[in-house]
Amino acid sequence: MTTPITIQFNDAIDTISEQDWQTLSHSNNPFVDYHFFKALETSQSVSINQGWQAHHLVAKSQEQPVAVMPMYLKSHSWGEYVFDWDWADAFERYDLDYYPKLVSTIPFTPVESNKVLSSTLQVSDLFSTLIEYCEQQHINSWHILFTEQIKTPLPEDVYQRNTVQFHWFNRGYQDINDFFATFTSRKRRATRKERLSIAQQGLTIRHLNGHQITEKEIAFFYLTYQITYLKRGHQPHLNIDFFKQIISSMPDNILLIIASDQDEDVACALFFHDDSQLYGRYWGATGYYNNLHFELCYYQGIEFCINHNLSRFNPGTQGEHKIQRGFEPVLTYSYHWIMHPGFKQAIKDFCQQERSHMLTYQAQCRALLPFKKADK
Incomplete structure (x- = not known):
């Protein structure tokens, strides 16, 4: 019964x-x-x-x-x-x-x-x-x-x-250049040119896990998160208390990538991850830098997946510009x-x-x- x-x-x-x-x-x-x-x-x-x-x-x-x-x-x-x-x-x-x-x-x-x-x-x-x-x-x-x-x-x-949606799949790549080697020559040149432009603009990038993120970095992230929504004429869905709580309670699942220009933080992207996938969720910047969105939200994420043997990267909904960077529908x-x-x-x-x-x-x-x- x-x-x-x-x-x-x-x-x-x-x-x-x-x-x-x-x-x-x-x-x-x-x-x-x-x-x-x-x-x-x-x-x-x-x-x-x-x-x-x-x-x-x-x-x-x-x-x-x-x-x-x-x-x-x-x-x-x-x-x-x-x-x-x-x-x-x-x-x-x-x-x-x-x-x-x-x-x-x-x-x-x-x-x-x-x-x-x-x-x-x-x-x-x-x-x-x-x-x-x-x-x-x-x-x-x-x-x-x-x-x-x-x-x-x-x-x-x-x-x-x-x-x-558009997702990236890890097919056993040794590094990101191994992944780019699967592109046609024209697409490979375009991608490498995008990445080169980050160094040419004098930008530096650092990765922080949830245990390493300070109050100052949370405040900077939330500023850029707000800017992203306000540019579209919307109020942010999530408040800063939410982000403080998840960074505190789920630090092993958090990755914050920050770009700096001459030691001043100018952009960041917040990701979540588990033992098999990376999830891109929030991005924002205080100013415009050529190709920085692609670098922080896509290429840095792909490198993180390869380095940590993650099988899939979901960078967020929509965005046909992801296709030419190797994200599959x-x-x-x-x-x-x-x-x-x-x-x-x-x-x-x-x-x-x-x-x-x-x-x-x-x-x-x-x-x-x-x-x-x-x-x-």
Whole structure:
């Protein structure tokens, strides 16, 4: 006889034991670490006032937690990177509410991870539970973003969406020049010219792990992080308290790369890493320097991966300029359910058409990679 599973939703991470969360997570991915989510909530970077009400799912068997699924009740679609603004607009045109919606994601972090922390349950095992809960609570939709691909057939009213990101793969390179040797000669010359320009501008670069970062360097990083957002007319999603907390609680997963001009810090990039991947997340600069963004955010990251035997580098979402620097197009996977029967078929059709476009786009991007033909 199968032991029944009970489900509860928690409106604060403090109501979930750190030990339970960490025990259930079998991933080294830093973005599913308890401390990452705790820093988001305790810093108030994620809160009901920000349109992110924590609503974490906990599944129990015989009163013992067997699964955790980080979730949020959201009143907007900011910070998700799987865009459904058009869906929300369609609801509004018919004078219907699209929000609140229930979203399983890592806030402001488009990184693939298994969104169900468990050794016994998979994401698809919770589809019917989530549907039933949303219907009971009059929640209009649920969305599971940047999760692992589900290869079994989906329920009729659960839809897959895809986006394309650009990732670097370590194929046993001895150093970065070994990697550049796989480029065509023209692309190789262009890349080396970019890197040479950093020294020609008199810039120096240093790497700091989380244990080495000082308060002064945190303040400089946060200044440049703010500048990046303000240039685009937006307020930063994350406050400085969040960054202080993660640097303190997750120092082994943090890499800060800083560029200096005559001993004055002028730019930096903050990365996370685990034992197999590097994740580029935040970049900013106090002034313009030719090719510095490419150097700090891409080439330094590639060298770090080679030197530390990491297999993959995810430098962040979007950015076709990554292609000519050897970052390959990969598909991401998200899953969606909509309660309103009048929109189900239209949204299903949209997702199918979008997938076709994404597959075509991925193939077009792959054709633009800088590798010699034999290396594609």
